Amino acid sequence: MRLEKFVSLLNERGFGGAIISPGTNLYYLTGLHLHETGERLTVLAVNADGEYQLLAPSLYENVVRNFPATFWRDGENPYHKLAWILGELELSSGRILIENTMRADWLINIIRLGNRNFEFYPLSSVIRELRMRKDEEEIEMMKHAAKVVDRVFEEILSWDLLGMRERDLALNIELRIRELSDGISFEPIVASGENAANPHHAPGDRRIREGDMVILDYGARWKGYCSDITRTIAVGKPDEKLIEIYNTVKEAQETAYRAVKVGKKAKEIDAAAREIIAKAGYGDYFTHRTGHGLGLDVHEEPFIGPDGEVVLEEGMTFTIEPGVYVPGLGGVRIEDDVAVVDGRGKRLTRADRGLVVL
Numbered sequence: 001m002r003l004e005k006f007v008s009l010l011n012e013r014g015f016g017g018a019i020i021s022p023g024t025n026l027y028y029l030t031g032l033h034l035h036e037t038g039e040r041l042t043v044l045a046v047n048a049d050g051e052y053q054l055l056a057p058s059l060y061e062n063v064v065r066n067f068p069a070t071f072w073r074d075g076e077n078p079y080h081k082l083a084w085i086l087g088e089l090e091l092s093s094g095r096i097l098i099e100n101t102m103r104a105d106w107l108i109n110i111i112r113l114g115n116r117n118f119e120f121y122p123l124s125s126v127i128r129e130l131r132m133r134k135d136e137e138e139i140e141m142m143k144h145a146a147k148v149v150d151r152v153f154e155e156i157l158s159w160d161l162l163g164m165r166e167r168d169l170a171l172n173i174e175l176r177i178r179e180l181s182d183g184i185s186f187e188p189i190v191a192s193g194e195n196a197a198n199p200h201h202a203p204g205d206r207r208i209r210e211g212d213m214v215i216l217d218y219g220a221r222w223k224g225y226c227s228d229i230t231r232t233i234a235v236g237k238p239d240e241k242l243i244e245i246y247n248t249v250k251e252a253q254e255t256a257y258r259a260v261k262v263g264k265k266a267k268e269i270d271a272a273a274r275e276i277i278a279k280a281g282y283g284d285y286f287t288h289r290t291g292h293g294l295g296l297d298v299h300e301e302p303f304i305g306p307d308g309e310v311v312l313e314e315g316m317t318f319t320i321e322p323g324v325y326v327p328g329l330g331g332v333r334i335e336d337d338v339a340v341v342d343g344r345g346k347r348l349t350r351a352d353r354g355l356v357v358l
């Protein structure tokens with residue numbers, strides 16, 4: 001069904017076909033989970049008549065069932081088989097979509113196949129139109145992934161955090177997510193004290209101290225779909241300035257959330273958060289976009305940034321996560337996952353956003 005819709009789009013946009021390597025696009029279109037093929041060439045070739053063929057290493061023969069496929073064995077040259085498949089599908093020239101995340105060595109070898117005159121375009125430019133709007137089933141899976149991270153947050157508040165190393169807290173968060181879901185959607189961020197001034201801090205040996213603000217940013221995966229939550233908590237009474245920053249970020253997050261409406265552009269949601277932070281005097285310390293689309297990938301379209309031209313539609317799902325990061329002092333970020341439902345934003349993550357002082 002999704003593959004059929006994709007083929008109609010290919011035709012509408014004047015593309016002759018697509019070459020798709022393993023990842024979330026292949027999963028979205030076919031349901032095939034082939035994420036660990038490593039260096040072994042694996043691609044799905046599709047033409048504009050709706051014919052398709054998977055080329056996969058023979059060690060996947062027992063995994064790929066009831067799907068048109070050609071297998072190759074270690075020691076064989078898979079590109080000879082790919083050339084044959086492209087011939088069968090009559091793909092020899094024209095505008096072809098290619099998976100954005102394809103390994104460079106595969107792409108180079110495809111370009112060198114010979115006797116072909118392809119003009120490549122990124123697959124995302126077309127498939128985004130299908131993936132950006134989630135159906136009810138997809139939103140249900142995202143709700144489940146969101147419930148898991150809410151529950152983990154509740155549990156974290158009961159842990160003895162004072163003196164704990166960031167990396168140990170991150171590990172414990174990861175363990176709980178793995179126990180409650182299909183796994184993590186990205187490596188948890190635990191950033192304490194001055195480390196919280198780095199939005200993508202990698203948890204290290206620093207131990208949580210009295211008076212620290214700690215950014216906790218983590219996500220779960222459920223049936224392929226991601227959640228992504230950030231809460232900032234205080235362990236002991238924090239600096240007054242950090243409390244002021246917390247209140248500013250919270251107001252920005254709530255204002256942006258309330259601004260979500262079908263028909264608005266993504267950049268208007270970003271502006272709603274940015275304005276509050278700028279007015280409070282922290283504009284220069286809000287160094288990233290307000291949010292990003294969320295679904296099978298933890299970062300996907302629509303991006304909620306100052307350049308976000310996407311017009312919000314029913315079923316779109318994204319994060320709202322303004323933050324303020326002051327070097328030498330620390331930082332605050334508050335993030336929820338939101339779905340556009342009945343014309344408005346609906347939070348999928350619901351953990352307490354008030355300042356928790358442990």
Ligand SMILES: CSCC[C@H](N)C(=O)N1CCC[C@H]1C(=O)O
Pocket residue numbers: 186199200217218228229230288289291292298299321
């Ligand atoms: C996939 S790692 C980062 C996860 C995090 N939740 C996140 O998406 N962000 C943290 C800072 C802003 C935002 C981002 O756009 O990277």
